Amino acid sequence: MKNCKFCNAELPEGVSVCPACGKDNQQTLSGGKTVLAIAAVVAVVILAVGVLLGMKIGGKQPEEDVVPAVSEEVTTEATEVVETTVETEPPTVPADGNPDDATCKGSYTAEDEAVIAARDKVIATAGEHELTLGQLQVYYWMEVRNFMSQYGAYAAYFGLDINQSLDTQMCSVLEEPRTWQQYFLEAALNSWHNYRAMAAEADLNGFEMTELQRQALENAAEELDEAAKANGYESGIAMVHSSLGAAAELEDYVYFMEMYYKANGYYNQLANQFHPTEEELDAYYEEHADGYAASGITKELKSVDVRHILIYPEGADGSNIFTEEFSEEAWAAGEETAKALLEQFLAGEQTEEAFAALANEHSQDPGSNQNGGLYEGVTEGEMVQAFNDWCFDESRQPGDTGVVKTEYGYHVMYFSGSQSLWQQYVESDYVTDKTGALADEITAKCPITVQFGDILLALSDLT
Numbered sequence: 001m002k003n004c005k006f007c008n009a010e011l012p013e014g015v016s017v018c019p020a021c022g023k024d025n026q027q028t029l030s031g032g033k034t035v036l037a038i039a040a041v042v043a044v045v046i047l048a049v050g051v052l053l054g055m056k057i058g059g060k061q062p063e064e065d066v067v068p069a070v071s072e073e074v075t076t077e078a079t080e081v082v083e084t085t086v087e088t089e090p091p092t093v094p095a096d097g098n099p100d101d102a103t104c105k106g107s108y109t110a111e112d113e114a115v116i117a118a119r120d121k122v123i124a125t126a127g128e129h130e131l132t133l134g135q136l137q138v139y140y141w142m143e144v145r146n147f148m149s150q151y152g153a154y155a156a157y158f159g160l161d162i163n164q165s166l167d168t169q170m171c172s173v174l175e176e177p178r179t180w181q182q183y184f185l186e187a188a189l190n191s192w193h194n195y196r197a198m199a200a201e202a203d204l205n206g207f208e209m210t211e212l213q214r215q216a217l218e219n220a221a222e223e224l225d226e227a228a229k230a231n232g233y234e235s236g237i238a239m240v241h242s243s244l245g246a247a248a249e250l251e252d253y254v255y256f257m258e259m260y261y262k263a264n265g266y267y268n269q270l271a272n273q274f275h276p277t278e279e280e281l282d283a284y285y286e287e288h289a290d291g292y293a294a295s296g297i298t299k300e301l302k303s304v305d306v307r308h309i310l311i312y313p314e315g316a317d318g319s320n321i322f323t324e325e326f327s328e329e330a331w332a333a334g335e336e337t338a339k340a341l342l343e344q345f346l347a348g349e350q351t352e353e354a355f356a357a358l359a360n361e362h363s364q365d366p367g368s369n370q371n372g373g374l375y376e377g378v379t380e381g382e383m384v385q386a387f388n389d390w391c392f393d394e395s396r397q398p399g400d401t402g403v404v405k406t407e408y409g410y411h412v413m414y415f416s417g418s419q420s421l422w423q424q425y426v427e428s429d430y431v432t433d434k435t436g437a438l439a440d441e442i443t444a445k446c447p448i449t450v451q452f453g454d455i456l457l458a459l460s461d462l463t
Helices: 072-083 112-117 133-158 180-204 211-218 220-230 236-244 250-271 278-287 289-294 328-346 352-362 385-391 421-444
Strands: 122-126 129-132 302-311 374-379 401-406 409-420 448-450
Touching (some): 122 180, 129 180, 133 180, 133 236, 133 250, 180 250, 211 220, 220 236, 236 250, 250 421, 278 289, 278 421, 302 328, 302 352, 328 409
Antiparallel strands (some): 122 448, 401 409
16 A cells, blocks of 8 residues: 655555545645646546436436436436435535635526526636636636546545535535635636646747647537437437536537647646756756655665566466476476577677567567567566566666576576666656646736626536
8 A cells, every 4th residue: 555745645556645634645746736736638537438327416406307318228227326316405614605616506506407507608707818617617627527436445544425415514625624626616717727827828939739639629519419329318408418517519629629638738848848857857856855755656666677588397378387386407498498598698799689579589478578578667576586686686787697597497698787766756846846836827827807696507417
């Protein structure tokens, strides 16, 4: 089990937000924001929508629940889920009337008809850019779905029960009193603010989307229709309504995709300009040494690149090496072949390319006999003991060779080199921090104003 980088508490497997301190371990160790973080390709959340079970979690339950027409068995199961959904309760955090934050309303859930009627209303501005209520539906439900996609069954660690309305449950990951609905609403508005500001900066500096991304935007309707048919929906827009609320339309989804493509692409372009020196990395490591130590990242941590040629005992192959016993003579024959290959290499050019050619020709390892016998980024303890010990011998140098016996057979070894892993981790965090600081400056150019009192949220089916 891993430990939190911030408080060193144990983290449940697969969870990055610490139940003890509430901090996200996907952030940099200095506590910087994870900017523009959508874990998967934008379209995945919608295009990979499976059969929806009709669980309403946005707020009060509508009079009629529409379950996708798939198989009879699935439809019956979905109906049972709907019937057991907890009835609407008063909002946990009462409305305080403060127009400047999410506590303006206790609940933002409204009937679909009301949200649809107001979908073109501007509810937020960032500089000269506007966010409509329809566009907000996409950002809001994407936040909910991304959270559930990341944490799934572990959502209970944070006190989130998908069988109850989000506006009736307190959010445990914030110090300020917020319901889960208010939490996701603020997250959605923050995401839009970051994306919109970064996309504007991208436009200002002549950034262009790729041709593939342009095609994705142009073909969004067709792709949604194809996904809808595969998931039992009448049309792509029907799937959008089910997944992102009745007020979300195709143009709102395309708007979301366009902002993502521009903002994320330009953010990566900014990140690529940072090339920290060894001195800068060392200083950054020392500044965050406690956090790295809690995560087991020390300056002694390294990985190696190694090539090998595997020779089985005579008569063995990948299917019987562990199911049959082989005589001493069979093992001796394998050793003789391995030593002969090493002698052949040492009598030649003795280059890494020459060893790779031998491996492709003679190695019996199906995992590496097509790439010159190469295993990259091997960390200590990853390979079987004898193989591991040879690779991580303190005296090992690039170009070293040898023959090692393991339970798999004999390995003709070639040491390509090693990398200090702490520098890889630190460089990633360093670049994220530097790019995040630039992103903050860009976002600050477009101050956001939100009309919380005008916000309404439609219901959505949670997969």
